[in-house]
Amino acid sequence: MLINTKIEQAQLCWQIGDWSSLVDLEHGEQPQLLLYVAAAWYQLGGIEKANGLLSGIELKGQEKDLARKLLISGVYNVLGKARACANQYQQAENLCRQSLQLDPPVSESVLNARVSEQFAQLGIPRLPDNVKPAVFSPDYGSFLQAANKLFSQEPAQQIAQAEYHQLKERFDDAIVNWQNVSGLLGSYTPQQHYDRLKDAYKSVKGFPLGSVEQETLRGDIDKHKLLSEIHKQLQPQFYFEIGVQTGKSLALAKCEALGIDPMPMLNQELPQTAKVITASSDAFFMKQADVLLSKSIDLCFIDGMHLFEYALRDFINVEKYAKPHSLIVIDDIFPGHPDQANRQRCTRAWTGDVWKVKAILEKYRPDLFIVAIDAYPTGLLLITALNPEDTILDANYHSIVDEYMAIDFVPNKIVERDKSISGKSELIKTILSFLHESKSKRLNPEEIRKNLVD
Ligand SMILES: C[S@@+](CC[C@H](N)C(=O)[O-])C[C@H]1O[C@@H](n2cnc3c(N)ncnc32)[C@H](O)[C@@H]1O
Structure with a gap:
């Protein structure tokens, strides 16, 4: 050699x-x-x-x-x-x-x-x-x-x-x-x-419980209820989920569905159209995604590892297999108490620092349409006007991670869910109905965003 x-x-x-x-x-x-x-x-x-x-x-x-x-x-x-x-x-x-x-x-x-x-x-x-x-x-x-x-x-x-x-x-x-x-x-x-x-x-017999304040959870609609509404209105043809655990959120999909989890612990009955693969999202995207994501993703729920760089990588990878009108939902964007956002888990309720993904997308991808929802227990982020061709996040991944890794506090406005909208808001219905109708229209990301902002 x-x-x-x-x-x-x-x-x-x-x-x-x-x-x-x-x-x-x-x-x-x-x-x-x-x-x-x-x-x-x-x-x-x-x-x-x-x-x-x-x-x-x-x-x-x-x-x-x-x-x-x-x-x-x-x-x-x-x-x-x-x-x-x-x-x-x-x-x-x-x-x-x-x-x-x-x-x-x-x-x-x-x-x-x-x-x-x-x-x-x-x-x-x-x-x-x-x-x-x-x-x-x-x-x-x-x-x-x-x-x-x-x-x-x-x-x-x-x-x-x-x-x-x-x-x-x-x-x-x-x-x-x-x-x-x-x-x-x-x-x-x-x-x-x-x-x-x-x-x-x-x-483990149960993760040690923090104080009542440390374990605070909020939200005006249960996240699984809202996810179920999203499925009903959007009627996706292909649903993709990162982080399956018991299968509770995956079971909501009535269409062809694929869930990825390196340690699934299923206890829910899943529809026959749903499949679970035991793999981390990184391993999946490295080795299997090109074959198994041959259909574009209409709806995706990112709920895997509770560390921002993982959720960011998941977003970057999922967007590559999405359409402009597809919807990506990210969980755990609102810790109920700053301690829940620690990278090293010290409370039973744990969001990690996934809240940073919202900040990163707002800063580096102003072209996206993003809405934060006051869902129970730890908020949901809806993202659309996706652009599978965009390379900003990928190209700057390491410097973005360094920049946000250095932030070791949670801004108050995050814990207070500043600028989030109610999970019962009519606006959510309007967004979903627009995305559903856009499926057949082949709008580009800019048109999707413009319509939604208007
Ligand atoms: C909060 S649970 C998911 C709950 C589920 N989505 C629901 O709502 O019913 C998070 C899951 O992410 C999984 N996970 C952890 N690291 C992951 C990774 N690198 N890739 C994909 N999933 C991961 C964990 O095994 C765990 O089952």
Whole structure:
């Protein structure tokens, strides 16, 4: 194989786990190369060397994603090696494989090479048994505690903490850690983390309740009632939902419908026309959307991860498969108390900072038609006059996320639902009836918006 660039060479060494060659690589000041070399030093126990390489480098956009990927991959690799040292070969192999499964998939031969190389470095012969999923057994606690101390960098620390809490059956703490991992890994969050989060949700006895004020909820119409009205008036032909959970909102769709959730917990009877796929929205858009969204989306409900950058990515992706007259509804735009908007969940009612998506769309997409509704319990945002060709949000995604990540307070006007309209307002009916009639008219986004504003 021809190695074209230093970065490709570093990638190759990293995939195979050839840490010694990687630390010998001439790296200069190139941030991506420095990240790969530091990752190798971490694996070799050269933590000070790694920290030295990384001190003072400023990571931008995709480099931050790479740093997250390398860190998290490093944890799995070390966990794998620890298992191998404890003679738990199958689990060791599985964990070493997981360390490479954060990215678009690598080939089986690369996975094999990584496992063999890690075993060889430990002087352990590799066993060709069937690989079983890793099970974290109690004797593993001390290693996780050590890993927790060793990997002071997030998200590695969060994973170690999550596993440790899960081991100790402190499921509410584990949920917070797994959710923090999703906040740090973003679209890289692998399905196995959602699986662990689901395990924690299934075992938790109830999230600790905050004070009465902290748990305040408002709204003059129940969101499911309003969603049901929207379905009736809009009569969509294809409904798409991000965040299905029990299926309560998906069950409202009478048309062909598709719901996406990495950890669905269905307890509602769904119509035969509704389908649920177990996947995060990021994974779905990366791998399946082009095939499964062949019909354009008429109505979409975004109610997935309660972190603004997730909801923003969901909006960007959904708009690409929509028509100008399609309607996107976003949940959780109005926290009832500032603490509900914390990125790290500390109340039972939790909106996270999804309210920021409303602010972002108002600032960066004045061409959209947006209405905020005083729905119970945490508001709904209606968005139409969509433009599948628009690239503003996509092109500026990283800088927008940096800009809004820095905001760590909720403006009062958000908690007070300033400029929201009543869920019973006639205006909603007018909007829906106009959108329904527009279906056959092929209006462009500007015409849709102009008509609605008028
Ligand atoms: C509030 S619940 C959805 C409730 C549902 N829409 C309803 O009204 O009946 C949020 C759901 O989002 C899911 N979720 C979390 N992260 C997600 C992601 N990255 N992509 C899609 N769904 C996600 C969770 O598993 C959870 O089931």
